[in-house]
Amino acid sequence: MVHTLKQEDVEHDVQSSTKAKKFVLWLFVVSSTIMFGGFTSYYIVFAASKGKGHGLVLPDMFTYSTLVLVLSSVCLFFAARAVRQQKVSAQRSLLWVTLALGLGFGYLQVDAWSALYQTGATLVNNNAAISVIYIVSGMHLLHIFAGVCFILNSLWGSYAKVPQENAVYRIEIASIFWHFIDILWIYLYVFLLLNS
Numbered sequence: 001m002v003h004t005l006k007q008e009d010v011e012h013d014v015q016s017s018t019k020a021k022k023f024v025l026w027l028f029v030v031s032s033t034i035m036f037g038g039f040t041s042y043y044i045v046f047a048a049s050k051g052k053g054h055g056l057v058l059p060d061m062f063t064y065s066t067l068v069l070v071l072s073s074v075c076l077f078f079a080a081r082a083v084r085q086q087k088v089s090a091q092r093s094l095l096w097v098t099l100a101l102g103l104g105f106g107y108l109q110v111d112a113w114s115a116l117y118q119t120g121a122t123l124v125n126n127n128a129a130i131s132v133i134y135i136v137s138g139m140h141l142l143h144i145f146a147g148v149c150f151i152l153n154s155l156w157g158s159y160a161k162v163p164q165e166n167a168v169y170r171i172e173i174a175s176i177f178w179h180f181i182d183i184l185w186i187y188l189y190v191f192l193l194l195n196s
Helices: 002-050 060-084 088-118 128-160 164-194
Strands: none
Touching (some): 060 128
């Protein structure tokens, strides 16, 4: 009886811990949304006061990186489904593809900055609207790095043969964050396109 109670206490503590961690992740998602909302609000106020947007044609690499990021979210969705169905081989393959696409997104973002720089649009210039392009895409790239860490954690769990509920939890955390940064980038990209 004592052993059973202790086991129930451990399971309850584990469930409480995972719920708390998920809640912290959601707090981070909300605070990041507010931060990026602040950046775009600043941009709108600045553009309205100057009567212009950033005045640039955004590099094609931003379009390609958007498509890559959407594809990575699709792969992660199917990886999460594979975890729930206990298809470890499919899970690993899809997580590796998601990871590669995430890194590809980062490469394309840096390439887009290079294209912007070659047109004379630098981070420090006399048009703060141009600087905002670098700032929002750079901050988003930091979020991509964090998302890659979540994906690596889920991938590591698949090789370490963690218990099923742990594997599901890991990929849920990775999915929440990765889909959030995907939606966030689509919003930012459309916003920058509309304010060119």
